[in-house]
Amino acid sequence: MHSKIFDEVIDRRGTASAKWDTLPQTKEGEPAYIALSTADMDFAVPEVISSALQKVVDRRIYGYTTEEAEPRFRDSLRWWMKERFDLEVEAEEIVVGDGSIGMMNCIVEGFSNVGDGIILQRPVYGTFTKAFQNQLHRNIVSARLIREDAFTYSMDFEALEKACADPCNKIFVLCSPHNPVGRIWREDELLKMLEICRRHRVLIISDEIHCDLLRPGQKHTPLLALARPDDLVIQVGSISKSFNCAGIKCASAIIFNERLREQVKAVLPSTLISPFALEAQIAAYSDAGRDWLDALNAYIDENIKQVRALFAAEMPEVQVTDPEGTYLLWFDFNPTGLSDAEIHHLVHEVARVRLTDGLMHDPDGGEGFQRMTTSSPRSVVLEACERIIKAFKEAR
Ligand SMILES: Cc1ncc(COP(=O)(O)O)c(C=O)c1O
Structure with missing residues (x-):
């Protein structure tokens, strides 16, 4: 192409x-x-998405839709994760939502209380602050990134350790790849971060919505590729950035830890999705x-x-x-x-x-x-x- x-x-x-x-x-x-x-x-x-959406339009009925009745939806994401990132995902490990921020809001609400700390690494996607602080009244704790001489950024592990050690801080929202500084976290950085959160039992929401947008030669490592089965990791992704489908409202979380997965399902409002989201994702995660x-x-x-x-x-x-x-x-x-x-x-x-x-x-x-x-x-x-x-x- x-x-x-x-x-x-x-x-x-x-x-x-x-x-x-x-x-x-x-x-x-x-x-x-x-x-x-x-x-x-x-x-x-891509044409593969617009023609799939056209077929939905042509049906003339846009009623309640459940991906549970259409295995191709989860299978498309499973195929994509294996094809692009060599990550094996089982169908039952996928939890579906209608937008990453919407899902993260529900998780933050369900897994923390008003006034609890949410750890971020600023500078970071401003909507996190808007959503978790201004709307949900959580306290943002920033384990600031370190600005290096060549105008790149690295994680401040000491600051992260300090933030995680405080029992008021329940959740760390990792941005991977990172908006706005464009870092793709290396495996050694992710492992060190994971170990800190594991030791303090801090829940990690790994926002990987930018995972497909890579400069030549770069490789994104999904956090779940490094996590242990009992780690508290929720990996969020979507077709919205990669395929310019943000308005279609389609997102998923992959959660290997079964207990955590059941808890997440319990705090999400619905399992229904838009018929446009259903077909857009199936079309996007394809050879075309x-x-x-x-x-x-x-x-x-x-x-x-x-x-x-x-x-x-x-x-x-x-x-x-x-x-x-x-x-x-x-x-x-x-x-x-x-x-x-x-x-x-x-x-x-x-x-x-x-x-x-x-x-x-x-x-x-x-x-x-x-x-x-x-x-x-x-x-x-x-x-x-x-x-x-x-x-x-x-x-x-
Ligand atoms: C890091 C990050 N997470 C989430 C979102 C929003 O995702 P969604 O449209 O699926 O809610 C954005 C959009 O800019 C983003 O950059």
């Missing part, structure tokens, strides 16, 4: 897109905003889905290379991560000497590019950082970068 298919610019305005239809209105003659904020893709899904994903990863890799090259040439003081996985770039604009508000203004209002503010993912230190989603046609991504660079140059 040729990755040129991803060059197609599809106008998402007027589709109630959370990314594109929440932008400010522009007046005649003003340039339109470019949205590289919310982590979804501006690419058409795999070929599309490989082409997608090659395209994103080139987007990332070109963005990094552009900033290195035009604004070398700005630091940009070289992610191992995800389609996200994490920018440190602090070397420009400007304040967080000035940086926000130049990117969002002068350049008219919507990224996500660093403070959203890192309330304890995200000033001056921005996250860019690079999963858009190259022409769009590069135009956004050129506008940002111009805005900063003209402000000097």
Whole structure:
């Protein structure tokens, strides 16, 4: 499959897109905003998914649907985990939900109390804070990642040990691969982290929603490949990032520990799923889905290379991560000497590019950082970068 298919610019305005239809209105003659904020893709899904969904539409009835009546649903995920990650999963080890965050919310509510600590590794996906702290009133405890010299990040095991040793902190939400810093955790890092959580009996929710989005030569290790049968590990995944199906609401948890699995099932509201989610996943986890994903990863890799090259040439003081996985770039604009508000203004209002503010993912230190989603046609991504660079140059 040729990755040129991803060059197609599809106008998402007027589709109630959370990314594109929440932008400010522009007046005649003003340039339109470019949205590289919310982590979804501006690419058409593979044909195998759209034709499967078309068949559901053609049925004309969209009633209550249970994947329990359709073994191909779990089998597709089992096949994918074996094919991509060499992980054997039994059908009964899969628990189905309608969105990763929805599932994680239920788990956090069911396995902790108001005021209990949820351990995160900031900077990390801002919705964790929004969901667990602002909505569920848990206390976020951050075992901050360590920023290394080459603008990469590593785990702070001492901080993690300290957080896990506190009995108020019941759950650790691991982001693997990591949004926004793009790390793919190595086996030795995962094993060390696992050992700490095991010793303190801290429940791990391993959010692996970005596991398919890998730069060339990178290998993602599912946490369950390293866990022991009695470890408290819930591995969450979805087709939503990999196949641009976030709006379809489909997610699963894989849980090897049988007792834990029964407890998780008891806190989830329903086993029914959308008929669109059912067919989308079966279609995605297929040979055709795999070929599309490989082409997608090659395209994103080139987007990332070109963005990094552009900033290195035009604004070398700005630091940009070289992610191992995800389609996200994490920018440190602090070397420009400007304040967080000035940086926000130049990117969002002068350049008219919507990224996500660093403070959203890192309330304890995200000033001056921005996250860019690079999963858009190259022409769009590069135009956004050129506008940002111009805005900063003209402000000097
Ligand atoms: C790490 C991570 N987890 C979960 C989600 C949301 O997943 P879902 O749409 O399945 O709720 C996102 C979306 O950006 C994410 O980056």
